[in-house]
Amino acid sequence: MHAMQYEITLPADYDMGIIRERVAMKGHLLDAFPGLGLKAYLMRQRGEHSPVNQYAPLYLWSAPEGMNAFLLGPGFQGVVNDFGRPAVRHWAGLSYAEGRAASARPRTAVRRREQLPETADPGAAIPAAAEESLRQATLPGAVATALALDPARWELLHLSLWEQEAPEVAGDRFEVLHLSEPERDRLDRGRQW
Template identity: 60%
Template sequence: MHAMQYEITLPADYDMGIIRERVATRGHLLDAFPGLGLKAYLVREREDGSPVNQYAPFYLWTTPEGMNSFLWGPGFQGIVNDFGRPVVQHWTGVSYEEGPAATSAPRTATRRRTPLGEGVPPGEAVADAVARHASEARTDGVVASAVGGYPPRWEGLAYPVGASVFGGGGGGGAGPPPPPDEGERFRVLHLSAPGRAGLGAGRRRW
């Protein structure tokens, strides 16, 4: 499993309806993409309390071939044509879990990035993250959740996707952003999940 995300930060006065229309008309194009476990079409908006307007899709790939086919093919080129070439962040998949709300449509996602201290053995950090992830994934309202690692910065990533809206701000009810230790929150506009069943459950084997 490979986790991937890119962020397209947009002007403060950008009409985010353009992004919603883009997802509504094009999101289905990856609903059967080979090698894709799932893609959550994520946005965060200033009118919901976010510091930025941003389109930030998150991917879980079941095969590197699928990821390569997307990045070097017409799928990602469409992003480059319309917004320029964003930095693509990539994490090694560590664990994936389905939550109690697995059959519900996802509506929100939270990204938590945690640096690993210099004195922390990587294997112990992974074991702790997997154990914590298994517990957090059982939280009410969780649709699915993934944990990844980024060795170049020794950073851990946790990404639960939920079925309920957080708060009640203008623009759809996202409310204010969470405290920094709770992560960055996004709204899910669409979920393409052709290979979700193939993501399995629990810690990745290596």
């Protein structure tokens, strides 16, 4: 599994209805994209648990070829044409779990990026983070959880998708506008090392 995300931060007075309409019109285009485990079309609005207006899709790829085909193809070029070319973050997958509400459509997502301290032993810190991610999947309303690592920055990415409002877990809160999940069943479950 590979995780990927880009963030498009928009002006404070931006009409976020434009993003909602964009996703309503184009979100289905990746519903059968080869190599895509899932794409959560994430948005957060200034003043609603967020200091900024932001469109920040997050992808879990079941195959790197799918990720590469997307980044080099017409889908991502549409983003570039409309918003400019954003920096695309990438993390190697460490764990994935289907939640107790796996069959539900997620309404909210929580994303937390955690820098591992230079003094931290990754061999101890990462298994503990994976256990926490897998435990979150057992909570009521959890649709799915994932944990991934950027080893260039020694940064963990925690993602959780929720059927309704997320419980009190740390991180940035997003509304899920759409979920494309053509190869969700091909995402490896549990720890991935």
